[in-house]
Amino acid sequence: MSHEPEPSHAHTHCGCATTDRPGRREFFKKTLTIVVGMAAILAPIGVAISVLLDPLRRSGKGERLVRVASLNAVPIDGTPRKFAVVADRTDAWNKYPNTPIGAVYLRRTGDDKVEALNVVCPHAGGFVDYNAANKCFLCPLHNSEFSLDGTILDPKSPAPRAMDSLKVEIRDGEIWVAFQNFRAGTRDKIPA
Ligand code: FES
Structure with missing residues (x-):
């Protein structure tokens, strides 16, 4: 019965111990970009809705x-x-x-x-x-x-x-x- 070693994400063949961290970093970067993008889109919409729903703020502006x-x-x-x-x-x-x-x-x-x-x-x-x-x-x-x-x-x-x-x-x-x-x-x- 042979014991095959579990596949490893570490690169041991070249003597260095690099892992797949760059891939995870890329994933987090993309996620952050999406979240920031969504916030940029939703923030003005939120302000517009709050103004629409708040009659005092609307009627307070302008003579x-x-x-x-x-x-x-x-x-x-x-x-x-x-x-x-x-x-x-x-x-x-x-x-x-x-x-x-x-x-x-x-x-x-x-x-x-x-x-x-x-x-x-x-x-x-x-x-x-x-x-x-x-x-x-x-x-x-x-x-x-x-x-x-x-x-x-x-x-x-x-x-x-x-x-x-x-x-x-x-x-x-x-x-x-x-x-x-x-x-x-x-x-x-x-x-x-
Ligand atoms: S409210 Fe203070 S002087 Fe009129």
Whole structure:
């Protein structure tokens, strides 16, 4: 009975002890290339899907021109008045008609001139009130006062910037506002 030696992957005939490691290395390299390639393809798809499924992220970008009020509804004497901003909102599956998406202060600065300020405080997102007695805006969260044009009145205010002004268009006696929210807590106005 002869005992045939088991086949070996080692190369012993030339005296060196090389094995099949290069082959395995090649296999791992190919696998890694495929995995990296798949990740490169799937990552942008994942981002696109997350944006599609997240209505807040989608609606947060870019301004929307919304009809807010008629010119006659804003006091001629320059007193600011608060208005809800109502618009259709859409997410991946549903449309929500006439939904409040924010609020603005409108103030007449001339016969047919209007300024708009977002009511959200640029410090930490509180809702700014109008203080009729002092004719200024007041954020009750940290007692910050802003002038009627939105600039910071109180030097000790923690707000990093003035209230956020918004573009206004008057069309046939109607006030349209390019509504947009901005990030709180930053010196620059960065769309949220
Ligand atoms: S949130 Fe308005 S001052 Fe802090």
